[in-house]
Each structure stands twice: as C-alpha cells, then as structure tokens.
Amino acid sequence: xxxxxxxxxxxxxxxxxxxxxxxxxxxxxxxxxxxxxxxxxxxxxxxxxxxxxxxxxxxxxxxxxxxxxxxxxxxxxxxxxxx
Amino acid sequence: xxxxxxxxxxxxxxxxxxxxxxxxxxxxxxxxxxxxxxxxxxxxxxxxxxxxxxxxxxxxxxxxxxxxxxxxxxxxxxxxxxxxxxxxxxxxxxxxxxxxxxxxxxxxxxxxxxxxxxxxxxxxxxxxxxxxxxxxxxxxxxxxxxxxxxxxxxxxxxxxxxxxxxxxxxxxxxxxxxxxxxxxxxxxxxxxxxxxxxxxxxxxxxx
Numbered sequence: 001x002x003x004x005x006x007x008x009x010x011x012x013x014x015x016x017x018x019x020x021x022x023x024x025x026x027x028x029x030x031x032x033x034x035x036x037x038x039x040x041x042x043x044x045x046x047x048x049x050x051x052x053x054x055x056x057x058x059x060x061x062x063x064x065x066x067x068x069x070x071x072x073x074x075x076x077x078x079x080x081x082x083x
Numbered sequence: 084x085x086x087x088x089x090x091x092x093x094x095x096x097x098x099x100x101x102x103x104x105x106x107x108x109x110x111x112x113x114x115x116x117x118x119x120x121x122x123x124x125x126x127x128x129x130x131x132x133x134x135x136x137x138x139x140x141x142x143x144x145x146x147x148x149x150x151x152x153x154x155x156x157x158x159x160x161x162x163x164x165x166x167x168x169x170x171x172x173x174x175x176x177x178x179x180x181x182x183x184x185x186x187x188x189x190x191x192x193x194x195x196x197x198x199x200x201x202x203x204x205x206x207x208x209x210x211x212x213x214x215x216x217x218x219x220x221x222x223x224x225x226x227x228x229x230x231x232x233x234x235x236x237x238x239x240x241x242x243x244x245x246x247x248x249x250x251x252x253x254x255x256x257x258x259x260x261x262x263x264x265x266x267x268x269x270x271x272x273x274x275x276x277x278x279x280x281x282x283x284x285x286x287x288x289x290x
Contacts, residue, residue, distance in 0.1 A: 005094070005096075008090060008094070009094060011090070012090060012091070012092065012093060012094060016092060016093070019092075019143075019147065020251065022143065023140065023143045023144060023147070023251075023255055024255070026136055026139040026140040026143060026255065027136055027140060027255055027258035027259060027262060028258075029136070057089075058089065059088055059089050059090060060086055060087065060088050060089070061086070061087065070089075073089065075089070076089060076090050076091045076153070076157065077091070077095070077153070077156060077157035077160050077161070079096060079097075079098075079161060079164075080096070
C-alpha cells in the first residue's frame with residue numbers, strides 16, 4: 001500500500017465509525033455514550049483529513065477549492081497510479 | 084442538497100480482472116435488490132414520513148446507499164479493466180460487452196435494465212418500513228449468494244462490508260418501526276394511515 005492509501009484508509013475508518021454512530025443517533029437521539037464516541041472519532045479524524053487534503057488534494061468541494069486539484073487528484077474508483 | 088466526497092466508503096483495490104464475477108456483481112448496481120433501488124426507495128419515501136427520527140434515518144441510509152452504489156461501480160469497473168476480446172468471450176461477458184463495452188450500466192445479473200418497479204413508495208409509514216426491512220434482507224441474501232462465487236479476497240472484503248451494512252440498516256429500520264408504533268394507538272395500529280390521516284398520534288407526541 002502507498003502512503004496515500006494508508007492515510008486514506010485511516011480517514012475512511014474514522015469517518016465510517018462516525019457515520020455508523022450518527023445513524024444510530026437517529027433512533028437513539030439522547031445516547032450520551034454515542035455522542036462521546038462521535039466526538040472522540042472526530043478529534044482523531046480532523047488532523048488526518050487536513051494532512052490528506054494538504055498533500056493529495058481536496059476530499060470535498062468548497063468555496064475555496066482549487067479546481068485544478070479537484071480534477072487531477074486521484075478518483076476513488078481508480079487503482080493506485082492509474083488515471 | 085448533496086455534497087460529494089472524493090473517496091469510497093470502504094476501499095476497493097482489485098488486482099485481478101474477473102469479467103465472470105463482474106457480470107453477477109452488476110446486479111447490486113441496478114438489479115432488483117441493488118443499491119440504486121435501495122437509495123431511490125429511501126430517498127423517495129422520506130418526504131412523507133410522519134416522525135423526525137424516520138425522516139433522519141431514511142435520509143442518512145438513503146445517502147449511504149449512494150456510496151454503496153459507487154463501491155459496486157468501482158468493483159465492476161476494476162473487474163473488467165484491461166481485458167482482451169478473447170478473455171471477454173471466454174468469460175461469457177460478451178453479452179454485456181456488446182451493449183455497453185465496459186461501461187457501468189444499471190442492470191440485473193440476467194441483463195434486465197433497472198426499473199423503478201423494483202421499489203415502492205406507498206405513502207404509509209408502516210407499509211414502507213416493512214418494505215425497507217424486507218429490502219435489507221433481500222440485499223443481504225444477494226450478497227451471500229455473490230460470496231458463494233468469490234474466491235478473490237480483494238472482492239470478498241468489500242462485498243462482506245456491504246453485506247454487513249444491510250444487517251445494520253435492518254436493525255435501524257426495526258427501531259424506526261418500533262418508534263412509529265409506540266406513538267400510535269396500541270389497540271389498532273392500522274386504524275389510520277400515519278402519513279395521511281391527521282390526529283392518529285398520541286397526544287404527548289408532536290410531529
């Protein structure tokens with residue numbers, strides 16, 4: 001696995017944990033333990049996301065996204081190193 | 084509104100093409116119990132849902148299903164990349180190839196194009212949630228059947244992830260049904276359609 005893939009896998013792991021817990025909160029809106037876990041994973045996720053976007057390009061489009069980077073950073077269905 | 088994330092929900096890195104497998108896995112893209120049907124079903128049903136928990140669940144799961152559709156597209160794409168005409172013919176992929184080359188097209192394993200007839204949006208929360216529960220189990224069985232034909236770990240791994248999500252979504256829809264019935268007349272849930280008839284909710288509950 002390349003450095004990019006390892007970093008992306010870490011990001012996917014924490015953001016998936018958050019997504020799963022957030023759907024759980026839809027039916028358990030006051031669950032304190034789940035809220036605490038989401039906060040914990042969010043803290044772990046944010047620096048990794050920043051590092052990824054700084055190094056490999058944007059993960060989502062925002063007002064200040066460089067469009068060149070958006071087009072040219074790897075598309076998720078491509079295998080590493082292929083365009 | 085939707086915002087795209089330039090990553091898959093779970094990684095797909097398939098090293099060995101396998102057009103035979105691609106031909107059956109495409110059914111989870113646009114087949115009767117596929118991810119497109121799932122997404123369209125939940126994102127359509129949510130508009131008339133009577134309670135906020137149900138609107139939230141259908142929105143979030145319907146959105147996640149779009150991500151699953153992308154994963155299946157990536158799997159089929161990688162399984163059919165760089166094939167020779169001979170490999171295509173030998174694997175029986177020629178019947179797909181003639182219509183779509185290696186483009187990703189929403190169809191079932193047997194070649195039926197996607198149709199909205201796969202889904203229902205009944206405008207009755209009890210009915211729709213039962214459809215959703217059944218849909219998750221049907222998708223789970225389809226993934227179980229796909230796994231019978233997989234011998235490549237690179238394919239098995241993301242398919243197992245998707246199978247697991249069906250089980251979790253089934254759980255959430257079960258909770259949705261309980262939240263709904265807990266707020267209806269316990270003597271007769273079916274006395275009213277909770278999406279159409281007013282005043283069928285208990286006095287303590289606000290919509």
